[in-house]
Amino acid sequence: MCTLKTIVFDHFKELSSKTNGPEFKTYDAFPPVVTTKANFDDLLVPADHPSRSYSDTFYVTSDIILRPHTSAHQTQLLRQGDMAFLVAGDCYRRDEIDASHYPIFHQMEGVKVFDPKDLSSDPAVAEKQVMDDLKASLEGVATKLFGQRNMRWIDAYFPFTHPSAELEVEYNGKWLEVLGCGKIHHKIMENVGLGDRQGWAFGIGLERLAMALFDVPDIRLFWSDDPRFLNQFQAGKITKFVPFSKYPMTSRDVSFWYDPEKFHDNDFFAIVREAAGDCVENVQKVEEFVHPKTKRCSKLFRINYRSLERTLQTEEVNVWQENVRRVLSQQPGIELR
Numbered sequence: 001m002c003t004l005k006t007i008v009f010d011h012f013k014e015l016s017s018k019t020n021g022p023e024f025k026t027y028d029a030f031p032p033v034v035t036t037k038a039n040f041d042d043l044l045v046p047a048d049h050p051s052r053s054y055s056d057t058f059y060v061t062s063d064i065i066l067r068p069h070t071s072a073h074q075t076q077l078l079r080q081g082d083m084a085f086l087v088a089g090d091c092y093r094r095d096e097i098d099a100s101h102y103p104i105f106h107q108m109e110g111v112k113v114f115d116p117k118d119l120s121s122d123p124a125v126a127e128k129q130v131m132d133d134l135k136a137s138l139e140g141v142a143t144k145l146f147g148q149r150n151m152r153w154i155d156a157y158f159p160f161t162h163p164s165a166e167l168e169v170e171y172n173g174k175w176l177e178v179l180g181c182g183k184i185h186h187k188i189m190e191n192v193g194l195g196d197r198q199g200w201a202f203g204i205g206l207e208r209l210a211m212a213l214f215d216v217p218d219i220r221l222f223w224s225d226d227p228r229f230l231n232q233f234q235a236g237k238i239t240k241f242v243p244f245s246k247y248p249m250t251s252r253d254v255s256f257w258y259d260p261e262k263f264h265d266n267d268f269f270a271i272v273r274e275a276a277g278d279c280v281e282n283v284q285k286v287e288e289f290v291h292p293k294t295k296r297c298s299k300l301f302r303i304n305y306r307s308l309e310r311t312l313q314t315e316e317v318n319v320w321q322e323n324v325r326r327v328l329s330q331q332p333g334i335e336l337r
Ligand code: FA5
Pocket: 068, 069, 070, 071, 093, 095, 100, 101, 102, 103, 104, 105, 106, 107, 109, 158, 161, 164, 177, 178, 179, 180, 181, 182, 201, 202, 203, 204, 205, 206, 207, 208
């Protein structure tokens, strides 16, 4: 992550000197504990937005959280007068379980505010100038990192930017989303005292970048202390990952009745992470239905267990599966089937 952080930091330093643009200040030591005000309110995230819920975000108290994105620092830095900056840091989310999602990951936020004299006075033209500069800057980083890999822009939605976009990179025959970005919402600019200015912002997932860059197939590998993984990489160098053989997978199903008001998929994923740890490669939702007479809701999940380091024993998988079932059965409104 450090190698990547340095590459992206350096890229933007170079960019500002080449274009005579503002110098990007860099930050990488803000504590990950932030207020809901900085993380949500200041970014115009609506009161009922799912990202605010306990099933998406880790709450410390009702108004203190572990940051789910580095955008948490955006308005504070704009208010203090930074016109171009990069913020790297660890982020925390309750999320799906698969090869590209992990509850802890790293993001880098980038923000650039334009001098009004560098933009057209026609708002529509200015908007296009901002978006073109944003996309060109990010394509520059992406091309530097990935060379000839296929990439595509797709439209996106974020409460704090408009217009918004996401960049995807082709990886293992699939599109892997690596970043979100957009023109900073004018209300945010007004709130931080920059109502006469325009700017762009982006947030890159550093593990996703690293996966595509180093050919790492599974995000869990970044947390592995297996020497077969670690010894393949050296600080500051980009080398391709040579896969070691995949060990066999063991699958176990669990199905249960639940109360849709009280229990969300992310609650299930959190229980699985907690009870069974890193040997879960992914969790698939196999079935979901509402009983036609009783109207009770049921779900069936398949937990696929596989270690990156060894063949799992049936007994240990049984213990994890039992843990999952036990913790699950203690949740309000849950009845195992
Ligand atoms: C955001 O977090 C926005 N703050 C990005 C942004 C910043 C938009 C500034 C506009 C302006 P999103 O939730 O899509 O967006 O996450 C951004 C990136 O973080 C993703 O593309 C992905 O690369 C990475 N990411 C998100 N969740 C995870 C996860 N669970 N594991 C690993 N990487 C993740």
